[in-house]
Amino acid sequence: MTDHSSGRTPDRIRVAAMIDHTLLDPAASDADAAALVDEARELGVYAVCVSPSMLPLPDTSVGPVVATVVGFPSGKHHSLVKATEARLAVDQGAAEIDMVIDVGAAACGEFDAVYADILAVRDAIGAGPVLKVIVESAALGDDAIVGACRAAERAGADFVKTSTGFHPAGGASVHAVQLMARTVGGRLGVKASGGIRTAADALAMIDAGATRLGLSRSRAVLDGLPVR
Template identity: 75%
Template sequence: MPDAPLTRDRVAQMVDHTLLKPEATPADVDALIAEARDLGVYAVCVSPSMLPVRAEGLTVAAVAGFPSGKHHSLIKGAEARLAVEQGAREIDMVIDVGAAVAGDYNAVLADILTVREGIGEATVLKVILESAALSDEAIVECCRAAELAGANFVKTSTGFHPAGGATAAAVRLMAGTVGGRLGVKASGGIRTADAAREMIEAGATRLGLSGTRAVLDGFAPAG
């Protein structure tokens, strides 16, 4: 359980305000950044092809290997490195979900290590597991691989997989596995304040939201 009230401002500072639709235009990204500033969120998360962006005062995150995770590890690493060179300070990479399903956690580890090596130690690395497609055992093992590879966060979902997005059960399992040593990002299908609150109470330390305003409107202002 959070040890302080979940005010609007506090939750906003946990949010990656996200636009990853394939039809997104530069004007859409400009609007995302303007809205992010208005809402007081922590970061914006965009496709790497939309970089560079002017987002002073905000952290810029970009995705790699998105959304399938079926890119070669060297391609993910190169994509992530280019995004950092173009201004991203955080990278959300998708693992090879099929390798996790098959129980090949060494392949998952190698995949994450390749991206970490591509971006260096200073860049925040979030590892997307696609938790709805994995067994509990696979979630735990992928969290362990992410920690071993030097990731900063484990993340539930892309929001694009037909199996679904974030669940409180997955967040709780991930948070229990990484034990506060890594952050936990809940993303995918979080559309209400109640859903966001449930994820935070389960252990999420970051939220990936596209309908951010609607979620934040459900939290009371500080004071």
């Protein structure tokens, strides 16, 4: 990916500022979460993303930003459960919520249901926290991806996000990121997440239109980028 203003590949600092450094392993411990925060500070990433049961994280008053997941990973939770989980997470220090939609509803074209599900979470957390909507793009056709993105925008989301990283259909793809970026037209952010393991992967997603990256291997990605 080339920074067209300079003709150069984006450097480590710029990419780090786009990363949600992620730990969603079901076996993760409190010690793992503390290590994640320490590593996030060392790497200079934007945020950490952890499971909601790991909140509140210790000593994040000076960064990084704290994100968590809701309705994760299936999205098949009742909307009221998602809303309650999101509100509790915000009360425990999360500034950003990454919620999973009902993927089956989107696949069937039931976008009013997708909208209502997202709106329940938006209403529960209020306007302040950042809301990212995981559409599980690898499990959907193009029309369903577009419909889910439009529902997210209509419900007041701040970002649309490709994937949980747990679905057997796969994670982020360049095609999905391009489609999502075209659909939201810069009005929402686009988070690419799932299967991004190298600097080349990350740069391809940024070039496709991603404005945030969800990575569990942030150090490996950043080590592959130039330092300027």
